[in-house]
Amino acid sequence: MIAAPSITFSGAAEFSGAPLFDNITLEIKGGEWTCLLGPSGVGKTTVLRIIAGLDSAVNFRGKIISSDGKTLQNRTAYMAQNDLLFPWLTLLDNVCIGATLRGDHVEKTRAIEMISRVGLAGHEGKKPSQLSGGQRQRGALARTLMEDRPVILLDEPFSALDAKTRADMQELAAELLTDRTVLLVTHDPAEAARLSHQAIVMHSTGLQHIDMPATPPVRGIDDPQTLATQGKMLKILREGPQ
Numbered sequence: 294m295i296a297a298p299s300i301t302f303s304g305a306a307e308f309s310g311a312p313l314f315d316n317i318t319l320e321i322k323g324g325e326w327t328c329l330l331g332p333s334g335v336g337k338t339t340v341l342r343i344i345a346g347l348d349s350a351v352n353f354r355g356k357i358i359s360s361d362g363k364t365l366q367n368r369t370a371y372m373a374q375n376d377l378l379f380p381w382l383t384l385l386d387n388v389c390i391g392a393t394l395r396g397d398h399v400e401k402t403r404a405i406e407m408i409s410r411v412g413l414a415g416h417e418g419k420k421p422s423q424l425s426g427g428q429r430q431r432g433a434l435a436r437t438l439m440e441d442r443p444v445i446l447l448d449e450p451f452s453a454l455d456a457k458t459r460a461d462m463q464e465l466a467a468e469l470l471t472d473r474t475v476l477l478v479t480h481d482p483a484e485a486a487r488l489s490h491q492a493i494v495m496h497s498t499g500l501q502h503i504d505m506p507a508t509p510p511v512r513g514i515d516d517p518q519t520l521a522t523q524g525k526m527l528k529i530l531r532e533g534p535q
């Protein structure tokens with residue numbers, strides 16, 4: 294098993310002098326799923342991108358500390374809100390792109406297996422333009438799951454999926470990412486209630502932790518505690534910090 298560190302993210306961020314968030318501390322527990330919810334524009338994607346080392350436009354003043362003291366560089370896999378599949382590559386080549394770009398051995402058999410696991414068997418040779426939005430999102434998920442990284446950053450990875458496929462992909466990701474440190478941004482309280490070890494709502498005024506059921510994820514869709522937690526989150530999202 295690969296060691297998945299805890300991450301402490303703390304600090305403030307601004308874009309061109311306009312403050313986005315100030316003085317927040319986000320504790321992301323090692324080997325667990327943390328879900329981050331909150332209103333549009335509050336800064337969730339920016340947090341993910343800063344941790345992934347991707348956001349050059351933002352002015353971030355703070356620290357990102359991993360519990361094992363090692364840098365997070367080359368230890369994160371990031372799945373963006375839009376699928377970012379290369380339009381000129383086939384699905385199979387897109388799923389293998391990480392290894393290809395690094396000059397590593399390309400594990401085509403494993404990639405074909407991953408494509409099958411996300412329900413896209415038979416589509417390996419298609420270009421992204423020949424796939425539906427939900428299929429492209431599953432392709433991006435397969436590409437992320439191919440990256441054998443201890444820290445996984447997912448930005449609304451299931452948002453384009455129909456209800457059945459969404460539940461199936463949540464369970465697949467939970468299975469394949471067991472013991473990884475996962476930070477999942479979602480707008481869906483039902484998703485957060487099912488998948489989170491800890492769930493946090495990001496408000497413009499700071500972070501609010503949500504009490505989670507004692508049962509471990511993945512929780513049943515119709516489990517009463519899951520539904521109660523989902524309701525509590527929705528209330529907080531609608532009415533603000535409580």
Ligand SMILES: Nc1ncnc2c1ncn2[C@@H]1O[C@H](COP(=O)(O)OP(=O)(O)OP(=O)(O)O)[C@@H](O)[C@H]1O
Nearest residue numbers: 308313331332333334335336337338339340350351
């Ligand atoms: N490159 C950028 N330059 C300037 N402002 C930016 C840039 N990227 C994001 N922002 C601004 O920062 C704010 C936070 O954006 P971010 O994408 O992090 O929000 P979010 O909480 O993930 O929103 P959503 O839920 O809609 O995805 C927004 O007001 C956005 O316009």
